[in-house]
Amino acid sequence: MTRRDPLRDLGQRVAEANRAALAERSVLTAVRCRLLATPKKRRHAAWPWSLAIAAAASLVLLALWWAWSPARLNYTIEGERIAWGDRRATLGREIGATNTARLVRFSDGTRVRLAPESTLRVTALSERAAQLLLDRGTLQAKVFRGGGRWRFLAGPYEVVVLGTQFQLSWDPAGRVLDLAMHKGRVELRGPVVKRLAVVAGEALRVWPDQGKLELMPRKPRPAVALAQRPQTSTEDAPASSQPASRPSISGARRKARLRKSALPTPIVVGKPTVSAPVVARQPAGATTPPAAASDLSSPGAAPLAANHAPRRSAIDRHALAQRFYGFARAGDFRRAAEQAQRIGWPWLSAQASNAADLLMVGDVARYSGQAATAKRLYNELVERFADRAQAAAAVFALGCLAMDHERDYAAARQHFVRYLASPSKLAFVVEAEGRLLETLQLLGQQRAARQQAEHYLQRYPRGSHAQRARRLLQGK
Amino acid sequence: MKSMVMPVRTPDPSQTRASGVHALGFTGDDSALARALRRGHPGAPAALFDRYGRHVEGVLINLLGFDGEHEDLLHEIFAQALTCINKLQDDERLKAWLTSIAVHTARSCLRRRQRFRLFLRRAAQQDLPVSVADAETRRAVGRVYRLLERMPTELRLAFALRFIQGMELTEVAAACDVSLATIKRRLAKARRRFMLAARGDSALASWVVPDQEGQR
Structure with a gap:
């Protein structure tokens, strides 16, 4: 005699009740309409368009970036054009002038004229500036400052260009640096000077091994200009001759500039921070x-x-x-x-x-x-x-x-x-x-x-x- | 055994107009239907639904009982089947594959309900229509699903597939994607739990008392 499982009986009765109920409450028709009313292809039709739009947007952004990105520097040496893409080949390359001077033109308008018997290398290029290494000799630079900071390296020194025109020389044998400012201002960094601003009209010679520094002042201005300016230096003058109010800072600076421009004076400075031999150079007159x-x-x-x-x-x-x-x-x-x-x-x-x-x-x-x-x-x-x-x-x-x-x-x-x-x-x-x-x-x-x-x-x-x-x- | 070829039921023209779908006739066995689905035959989805919609709906109702969600769940099952048709390995086991999708969908639904039972109002179990059964049966069915709700999900699924849906052990194991031993263990555990609870339930006590003759 077979043994009946009460759970199976119960389950069958539940299933029968469910089947009977489904006959009345079936949702097949509704689900069929929902399921088949949504075409399958339409669900996937959007992604190619999204992809195309994204690709187009990327292209537009790329074009804008290309158009608005600053032009990268390149330079020419005596008619030889070197593009930015060749920077690996050009960076660090020796630019030598043997018998005649060579002119290096940068795309931003900067000109570097290399004197005979001089050697120069461009060690870094960016969008707005470059770094040049003067191995030996003399160069004359007219730097176009478009927001970047040009640097000239010579021996242990670094010339950070804040102005525009100067002449730089480096003698590796004698280890002497010469810097003459024609226009603007540079900052010289290195031994002895540490950080020294050199302005237009001044010349500087440094012997780093001897700790010596020689500064030449700017050239005198015409006497007419001097005569038109009143001599108002009242430092420690008697009370009766002093102005009623203290001169302003700008006034003091203006007077100091006036004095500097009026009287050319040879300036000889030893090592600024430590005691060092002082070498004088007297200009004629x-x-x-x-x-x-x-x-x-x-x-x-x-x-x-x-x-x-x-x-x-x-x-x-x-x-x-x-x-x-x-x-x-x-x-x-x-x-x-x-x-x-x-x-x-x-x-x-x-x-x-x-x-x-x-x-x-x-x-x-x-x-x-x-x-x-x-x-x-x-x-x-x-x-x-x-x-x-x-x-x-x-x-x-x-x-x-x-x-x-x-x-x-x-x-x-x-x-x-x-x-x-x-x-x-x-x-x-x-x-x-x-x-x-x-x-x-x-x-x-x-x-x-x-x-x-x-x-x-x-x-x-x-x-x-x-x-x-x-x-x-x-x-x- | 080769699966039986089932005729495609012609859809109601009014439904077709309402849904905007122009059904194309499709004939063939499960393998042909699966291939047609993969190829994107325009009549294949309708054929699949017409062929197995009722079966899947029955499985779903037996697993979860009547509640307000089974329409969405049924739609979800077929939508998933149409999307994942390429994952079907044996074309002749299309029905079993759909059953396993229904089990997975029911499992997800039950787990979601458990996870958010503190935050969401439980889907109300709907009573059976008066016309389909007497009061005692309706009450017993309601109590069965009430007891199943207290079971762990895996035990509940195994119990419902085995005793309500009436599937063989191997079919239950395949639908639950576990081994036969595991499904036997689960069924034994579910049986003990259910019997213990049903004997203390006034509506079910008489249903689960073993037949005296049968015992003898």
Whole structure:
């Protein structure tokens, strides 16, 4: 006897019920319509069009990129055209001029004329600039600056072109670099000079192995132009001859440029950062400026020294300014003042970009005995950096100058009161309180002096002016 | 065994006009139909649906019961079959292949329901029409699918194919794409679970009591 499975019976009854229900609720017709109403090909008909549109868009983008991308540089040498696509073959290739000069023309308009017995290589090309290596000899370059940065390599040096026309020479045997600027500006990078800007009209010779640097100034301008310009240098001039207001920075720079253009001066600089032999080169007809160090010995000679300050280009002034700050930080104010005298006090003050530097310049002037210069520098500091702590220190220094040099006790009292009222952190407050007491005594204001003496003794019983305050209170 | 050649049913002209499809006649066995589908014969999809639509619909209903989704699922099964016809390896097993697609589609549907059961409202199980069965049968059918819903998907599919659809073990294994041993193990497990639950159910208790004569 077979054994019946109850689950099979149950399943059959469920299936029968489902079949009967499907006869009434079948969705075959609806699904058939849905299924067959959508042509199969139509579902796939869109992708070729999408592909075609995408391809067309890519072509358009490629054409736009090709049209708008900057033209890549190429160059010709004596009629020989070298296209960008051949850059692997042309980059690093030696371009030599044996007996006659050769002209290298770049597609952006740059011209490089290679002197005889010279060798040049183009080591890099981009859309807007190139890098050239001068193995030996001399080249004259007229660079078209279209936004790129041209570089010329010569020995250990790199000339970054910021301007347009110059001449560059490199002697690999003697290891001497010559650079003469005709127009614009370049930055020379390498040993001895580190980073040095050379401007139009200046020439430079560097011996990297000997650490020597020789700078030639720009050529003098016609005397007519000089005569039309007023001589307005008022550095450390007497108060009566000074203008009412401090000359602006732009004015100082303009005057400095005027002086530079007026008096051609040979400029000889040793190694700017380390001590190095100094080699002088005197151009014919140039006059040597008076030595400034001797003028610094007496305060009375300071205006004369300032008026005859050597006229220097901005290039060596930066180097000298570095030496000035080095001496000043080391406390060697005499030598710092010598450097400042060579550079020019207005130039130093105009170049001081922060209050600390300007205070240092003023301190050097004060400690070297140039009271008028120091006063002007301190006033400039108070004016430019009024909210800095260095401005308060300058006010105190002005009080000291008024008290010690000018004997103007009223002005000194005002400066000390102003200094003590300053919200900045006061480094000389004890000294200022004592000097205020002293000025009150000298002004004959006995009542105010006694009050200041009591105040001083309360706060600083062991201060340097304590004995003076006690004597005042005791009526001695 | 060579599959039996089935005549192509002529579609209703009104349906054809409504759907905009001009059916072209197609005759041939499953192999010829599969080849025609691959070649893109314009009448082949209709022939496939007309030939196996009812079978697939039955499988689907037996697996899932009546709910609001079976129309979409049926459409999905045939759409997938038409798209993947090139994956059919044995043209003579077209029916089994469609059955396996139906099982896969039902499995996906059940898993989707389980995955989103916290976020989606469960598809309401529809009662059978009054005209097709008595109240006791309708109630028993409803309880069967209610118990199946509590089973894991694979056990449920195996149970439904074996006991409701009435397929052989080998057919069930092929439809579920597992080995025969695996399907036997699943069926045993599903049977135990279902019997345990059905004996405690008032509507099904009398259905699953073994026949006393048969036992003797």
